Structure formats: C-alpha cells, structure tokens
Amino acid sequence: NSLRELINFRIDIINHYASQGNEVILVAPINTKSCQFDYPNIRIIPVTLKRSGTNPWYDILYFNALRKIYAHEKPNYIFHYTIKPNIYGTLAARVCKIHSTAMIAGLGYAFSKGGIGNWIARTLYRIALRYADQVLVLNTYNKDFLINRKIVAPEKIILLTGGEGVNLERFKN
Template identity: 30%
Template sequence: MKNKIIIVVNTSWYAFNFYKELISFYISNDVDVYVVSPDSDYFLDLISLGVKVKRIQFSRRGLNVFSDFLFVFRLMLFYIKTKPLFVYNFTIKPNIWSGITCRFLNIPYVNTISGLGSSFISGGILRKITEFLYKLGCNSAVDNLVMNEDDLFKMRDIFNNKNVKLNKVSGTGIDLNNFRYVLPTISKEVRFLFVGRILKDKGILELIDAFSSIDDVNLVLDIVGDFDLGNPSTVSKKEFYEKINSDNRIFFHGYQKDIKKFIESANFVVLPSYREGLPRVLMESLSIGRPILASNVAGCRDLVSPETGFIFESMSSESLSICMRQVSSLKTNDYLKLCLSARKYAEKELNQIKVINHYYSYLQLNNS
C-alpha cells in the first residue's frame, strides 16, 4: 500500500503555484498526495499532476467560531477516513486548525508559516488571539518552518518553549532550470515590474505615487496582479484605476498565470510590501537575473544585498522614489554585473532541490 500524505492550504492556487514541484516529487516517489482546500479553482491543474483533491470550506480570514469548528470537524472525519502517514499545513488557518486536528488524532505534521500576516501588522487583540492559537496548532508539530529571520525570532518569542521545534527554510525554493538566466534588454527605456495582489499591505499605493513623482518619459511601470476584494487590506478598483490612469507610463496587466515573461522583459522587480514570508516573485526574479527593489521589512530584506538589489523604507513613497531614481541611472556595465550576481545568489541560496529534500526528509524519518 502506498504512503499517503495530505497537504492543507487556504487556496488551491497556492498549492499549485508554489508547491507543484514538491507535489510532483512525492508522486514520482510512489506517494499518494491529497490536497485539501476551501476552493476548487485549481483542482483540475492539481489532478493533472496526479493529486487527489478534497474541498473543505473554511473562512480564510478572521475568526468565525462556527465556520472554524465545522472545518475542524470535517478535517477530522477526512483524516480518519484517509489515514495519512503525514500532514503538511501551509498558511495560518491550516497551521492552526489542521495542526490542532492532527494533534488530537496523533498524526505527525509539519506547519509551514509562510508569513505572519495582517493580524501581526495591525496588532491589538487579534494579534494576541492569533498568537494563542498558533501555540495550540504548533506545539505538537514535528517541525514548524518559517521563511525569514524576523519570523524565526518572533515565533521563538511566541512559543517560549524549548521543546517546540522551529526552523527556517528558503521559502518554496526555485526551479533554477525553469527560471533560467535571461540577458536583459538594454535601451533608454527602464522597465519596473510589480507582481502581487492589489492590496495596501503590498505597498501598491506607495509604488504608484513614487513612480508618478519621477518625471522621466523613459521609465515604465508594469503591474501584474489581481484584486482581492475580500481582504481587509484591499484597494478599491475605483481608487486603483484613478491612480494608474493619471500616468500613461503605467500598464496594468491584471492576473497572469505565467509571470516569467514579464520578469524577463523587466529591468527591475519592485516589491514595497509591509511584510512577507519569503517572496516568491523576488526569488524568481533573482533566478532570471533581475535585480530587486524591496522594502525594509521581514521577508523582503532577507533577499536584498549588494549582490541582489536595493532596499528602501516601507510605507514611504519618497524613499521608494529615491531608490527608483538611483537604479534607473545605473551604468550599463554595473547593471549587467548586478544581473549576473543576482543569478549566482539564486543558484547558491534558492535551489528548490534543497527545499524539496528538506520536506521529504520528514516523511522518510517517520516511515523508517
């Protein structure tokens, strides 16, 4: 009989977009993979990989006693029926509620804390409740994985227990063969690229203000991403379009399934986020050989060095504007050296094979 694992995520897109290579690795090693998600948007894509899918609805945001209890109850029934050897939980709600379920059923599990989220940015009572629930969901895990140094220190403070396992992993890692180095286009035009949801927490408003403040016809800003209207940090379509329509150098491309071509066409990739785990788009950009501009916050600053790009202050359009002016005037030779050093960093630090082997090691240890 094949070993069975269950991966629990807050969207099917998250599982397919960030972990399809990990999933494919498990399947190629004769492991049955189940993905649990509250939506079915990417179920056909996951099924094409050989995944067995299960939709169990839950509210992605906030605390809802009835919804969360129902989620735990349905998870419990599914785990009892499926009898997994191991469970991998990704994002806050699965970390907490699937973690508690696994603890109750004595199923070994690993939590991946991909970022501490808006509840930690806003603070207050919601943060205290989230910290308490994290303790319940993480205390019995085989391991709890974070993606940056800031989250590592914060989770140590939250747990305050030497017996709770906690380690750092290099995000999702990057398939270096898929995201190969591509020589950038050198011309008078300098293209900046933002990839992410249209949220205040992603710094999209500061980015537009910063870019629009620079009076240079040779600069272009491409924005790739979708609206997330249920998110408390959402930007209304009206506000967003009013801002970008006032500058004919800004191009909005909406959601794109494949962003690789946009990164290849860019000269710099910008992420002015307020907080991240370890941003996938910045890792992909470095792998392709594009220098990054990132805010000085958890997750982003972990990827910025003199060899990879530039840093600016979070929530400051002025700081970002200065940074964009600086990089747009780089000499060609200096820029090309930076592109090559970005790729070398990705090869050394972000190889996906290391991340896949790390996750697989838990299953091997549990099955030995």
C-alpha cells in the same frame, strides 16, 4: 488555503512526492475550474474555509471537517501552511495522532497588529504549534519572533535559509 494557490506554489513538491510512489492528497477549498496532474496518485478533497473570516463557528466547522478527513484518510504525514490550516489542521492532526509540519511563510497581520482578534490568533498559534513536529520559517526575524514570544519551541523551528524554492523555469520575468 485554496487549491489554485496550493497547485501554483507547491506543484513541484506535490509532483516529487507523487513520483516517489506516495499517494498525495490535497485538502483545500476548490477555487479553480480544472487541474490536471502528472501522476494518478494525486487526489483532491475539497473543504470549506472562510479564509479571512473571524466567526468562530466557521472555524469550528473547518476544524471538524479536517478532523473527519484525517481520521478517514489516515495519512502518514500532513503538511500545513497559512494561518488557519496551521492552527486547525495541526490541532486536527494531533487529535487523530498524525504527525504534521506547519509552514509559516510570514507572520502577517495577526502578529503585526493589536486587538482582541489578533491576540486570539496568536494564542491559537501558540497552542496549535506545540503539536507540530516542525515549524518551517523563511527568515531569522520570524524565527526569533516565534521563539522570543514563546509561540514555538526553538528545537521545532527549521529555518529555510534558501527560501521555499521557486521554480525559475515556471516563474520567469
């Protein structure tokens, strides 16, 4: 949901796939002045995303931007994380017939509070995640919640019992 966070939290995975000779394309809003990668086969495609906005027009524009990028780039696989990329990215991947995985680090505000906006977010999650190949979660509470509320089919959920993987050398006390 932003380039700075994508690089900060996923750089080891990005470098791993790039080191295997894969072209890695990062699609995210640009919110950092510079970034330098270890491998030349890592590219950035900027996209506009209103992270906390609730205007459906901006979400439609975001979905359409992702759909165009996916159709043009034709990636072999797409990995999404955070709520809007999980919803709109997974739907765009489905439209383009590209396999994808959604990562849910936490259920967040949409699942902890009531209201029409959060109901819409949960409904969109339920619709979109049926098209993900897998849905990664970090704890049994989230896994059980998603299964019990019929948001994700049990066979699609992968529980990362060891967490996401934090590079302890980079994130020292």
